[in-house]
Amino acid sequence: MAEKKRVLIIGGGFGGLFTALELSGSAEVTLVSDDDHFLFTPMLYELFSGEVESWQVAPYFKELLGDDIQFIKGCVSSIDFNKREAIIPGRNDALTYDALVIAVGGISNYWGIEGAHEYAIPFRKAEHAAALRQRMVEALDAVPPNAAPQVVRRAITFMVTGAGASGVELSTKMADLLRDAFKRRALKGEPRVMIVEMGDRVVPGMGHEIREFVEKALNESRVEVHTSTVVKRVTPGSVILEHDGVLEEVPVAGVVWNAGVRVNPLIDTLDLEKDKRGLVLVEPTLQTKHYPEVFVLGDAAFYPDASPRLAGTAQLALQQGDLAADNIKALLGGRKLKTKHFQELGEAVSLGTSKAAVLVGEKAFGGPLARDARFAMYTARLPTWHHRLKVGASWFFGGTAPRPLQPLGL
Numbered sequence: 001m002a003e004k005k006r007v008l009i010i011g012g013g014f015g016g017l018f019t020a021l022e023l024s025g026s027a028e029v030t031l032v033s034d035d036d037h038f039l040f041t042p043m044l045y046e047l048f049s050g051e052v053e054s055w056q057v058a059p060y061f062k063e064l065l066g067d068d069i070q071f072i073k074g075c076v077s078s079i080d081f082n083k084r085e086a087i088i089p090g091r092n093d094a095l096t097y098d099a100l101v102i103a104v105g106g107i108s109n110y111w112g113i114e115g116a117h118e119y120a121i122p123f124r125k126a127e128h129a130a131a132l133r134q135r136m137v138e139a140l141d142a143v144p145p146n147a148a149p150q151v152v153r154r155a156i157t158f159m160v161t162g163a164g165a166s167g168v169e170l171s172t173k174m175a176d177l178l179r180d181a182f183k184r185r186a187l188k189g190e191p192r193v194m195i196v197e198m199g200d201r202v203v204p205g206m207g208h209e210i211r212e213f214v215e216k217a218l219n220e221s222r223v224e225v226h227t228s229t230v231v232k233r234v235t236p237g238s239v240i241l242e243h244d245g246v247l248e249e250v251p252v253a254g255v256v257w258n259a260g261v262r263v264n265p266l267i268d269t270l271d272l273e274k275d276k277r278g279l280v281l282v283e284p285t286l287q288t289k290h291y292p293e294v295f296v297l298g299d300a301a302f303y304p305d306a307s308p309r310l311a312g313t314a315q316l317a318l319q320q321g322d323l324a325a326d327n328i329k330a331l332l333g334g335r336k337l338k339t340k341h342f343q344e345l346g347e348a349v350s351l352g353t354s355k356a357a358v359l360v361g362e363k364a365f366g367g368p369l370a371r372d373a374r375f376a377m378y379t380a381r382l383p384t385w386h387h388r389l390k391v392g393a394s395w396f397f398g399g400t401a402p403r404p405l406q407p408l409g410l
């Protein structure tokens, strides 16, 4: 029997995991990732609010990957394309391959803003959701009983940077959770949740159909929206903002960094053709220009034919996973590789803990029904049939109510 070819996949996010699952059984597949679990990022907000549990949206690779896929937890620090080797520091042997998939995603971009990296909480991983929740619980616990409303408001001021979909989803969840905590703890006054946006409007990348729902929800959740405002500096207890040339220092209990993504540092080290932002330029087959056995996808790649609205999305990465798997099978089997038109699968944003807005085709709808539709839509996109069934059943029978602001113990 012919020996199976070795496929090495670096990164266990949407691109890497879906490629691995598609390739299972057809090659000797190894998936390397620096986390031991996948993360369904569109529901990180619900993980934060306790509407879903970590086993549902951050399942361990051990539970997702069958016996046909080897999983290695580790952070790849370098790749030698000529030797066909990848290195994980601390591991004796290099990982070798016949075909390589690089799907390492991006990291938070702090744009060099003083104090942002040190003092702001990023929001990209399960542990970030837990850290933010913890910070909110600590801030609430520190409020003295019977404190005056203005004292409470100052102590419970949180800021989210960036009013893209992510900033809106997070700020409305934070505001709803805090208001619920105020009622439960009989605190006077109101929490303050601010969202700060450099541009002149919220969700700039989304159409007007969905913006109406977003603006209404921000208003109902009493999120303070500051557009045309720039973060100049972050300190341990405040943020310095600039609006219309005027600087203002706002004391905060926490600031969440949602204002940008940059290319993964591993990609910086690779001698591949890249665009201005450092993303790897790939062929329509997802192959790199000089190494036909090396494929790059998801947030690490620039794929010229994808619509700009799809760039940097899970929707694109998971569709590319399918194409990469097909093309690797073709490459290893000596067949012709193909390309594919990637589709926009619709937009969905959660708006607080009880509603959402969904856009399918040209039609947008909002409210609690849209929240249910969003859950259903995302159930269908979770990895593996087995996991989808387990999660779908648990949401259907167990419900998806948020958990009051107590540490989640993630």
Ligand SMILES: Cc1cc2nc3c(=O)[nH]c(=O)nc-3n(C[C@H](O)[C@H](O)[C@H](O)COP(=O)(O)OP(=O)(O)OC[C@H]3O[C@@H](n4cnc5c(N)ncnc54)[C@H](O)[C@@H]3O)c2cc1C
Pocket (backbone or CB within 6 Å): 010, 011, 012, 013, 014, 015, 016, 032, 033, 034, 035, 041, 042, 043, 044, 045, 074, 075, 076, 077, 103, 104, 105, 106, 123, 124, 125, 166, 264, 266, 297, 298, 299, 300, 312, 313, 314, 315, 316, 317, 348
């Ligand atoms: C909070 C949040 C919400 C989002 N919501 C949506 C949404 O609603 N809809 C949508 O379409 N998109 C959404 N996105 C964007 C989406 O998550 C990304 O576009 C998608 O995850 C990109 O997939 P990827 O495979 O390229 O990278 P990722 O999914 O980021 O996966 C990369 C993986 O590689 C691992 N890794 C990184 N470096 C190394 C290394 N050197 N060695 C080993 N492993 C490494 C990482 O830990 C990670 O597991 C959201 C993103 C975030 C952060």
